[in-house]
Amino acid sequence: MKKINWDTVRTAVAFFLLGLCNNYGYVIMLSAAEDILSQQHGKNKTTTIDACMPNITVRECKPPVAEVLVSDNLPSLLVKLSFPFFMDRFPFGLRVAVVCMLQAASYFVVAFSVSIPMSLAGVVLVSLGGGLGEITFLGLSAHYQRIAIAGWSSGTGMAGLLGSFSYAFLTEPHMANLTPKVALLIQLFIPVLFAFAYFILLEKPESVYSPSLSPKTWIVPKGYDDFVVSEHRVPQRQLTPWERVQLIVPMLHLMIPLAFVYVGEYMINQGMTQQIVFDCKHGFNLSLHSQYRWYQVLYQFGVFASRSSIKLIELPMWVLYLLPILQLSNMLFFFFDALYWFVPHIGIIFALIVFEGLFGGSSYVNTFHKIHNKVAPDVREYCLSAASMGDSIGVNFAAGVSIPLHYWMCGRPAPR
Secondary structure, three states, rough: OOOOHHHHHHHHHHHHHHHHHHHHHHHHHHOOOHHHHHOOOOOHHHHHOOOOOOOOOOEEEEEEEEHHHHHHHHHHHHHHHHHHHHEEEEEEEHHHHHHHHHHHHHHHHHOOOOOHHHHHHHHHHHHHHHHHHHHHHHHHHHHHOOOOHHHHEEEEEEHHHHHHHHHHHHHHOOOOOOHHHHHHHHHHHHHHHHHHHHHHHHOOOOOOOOOOOOOOHOOOOOHHHHHOOOOOOOOOOOOHHHHHHHHHHHHHHHHHHHHHHHHHHHHHHHHHHOOOOOOOOOOOOOHHHHHHHHHHHHHHHHHHHHOOOOOOOOHHHHHHHHHHHHHHHHHHHHHHHHHHHOOOHHHHHHHHHHHHHHHHHHHHHHHHHHHHHOOHHHHHHHHHHHOHHHHHHHHHHHHHOOOOOOOHHHOOOOOO
């Protein structure tokens, strides 16, 4: 019988929790998007959340949830485009502390918000933390065995499933029936779990610089990497800004397909599902807001299943090139259904949304797994951090297109 390597298990669990906590706030904000905007616009929740619609004869043009998507992704993209060029001088522990504080602050700001700008400011905080966290932990995984990438990816998938389900459960009238404000404040345990996973559970090798409470130690000394030895990581090469740009080019064949997968994915989630609605008979007696929330849950279920699959199956390159085609085809199907409402029952949409999540999660985990395996060991930490801008560019493009698309669809007559 093979002996269990408890150090490997500890690393896997720690990175799973780090992925879970880092992406949790992002998912919560997207799941709460309709509620955030509807409340600030003064809509009466009881007419759109507490009961299903017996008949739907007109389009309900709610504020576009892509507004939240932009606030939840554009700051993250700016972080990913800029921070990899200099963040290696800041210790991992300091970055994690900043991420935890940003995430906690975001829940408070959104929960106690009195206006749309204040709500979106809270979403911006969680976006900044999520972007900084993703490039931090993808880079940190270079200090550990490959199980770290698998644990991180699975944790980010679980964040989607747990975050979307918990919000849907807490606010669903047939379940906990809490207000969005209370549901958001309950999530404050996540930053605490985040800090526990990094500062207590994760064992740091000598190659991870550990600062003290003194501000003088909050900058990594130049040349520190040359004097430490790690079992899983070689010393990282000192890179000039131009060398950092050049290292992105060989990864484009992986980053571009990932970006297109995410364009299709988020065009569906935040650009079209808001316009795909069903009456009581064909929608499992779910209200329109509940339908949107359960779309998010099923999408995240697909993401979690596929992001957790890398230890079972690794996709060949040709499949990674095929996934954007499949996802964009899926997007076109949702686009035409949002226009013409030809799908007869919400169950079909539920099934297709699961596949959407499977495509997106598979693309993400296999892309970073291949980068971890193929790039030179002495630039792996930087490459893993920089490659994360691929999915962010796709999401932000989808968000930018989804807002005018939403208003254009609102101007179309409701199908019979």
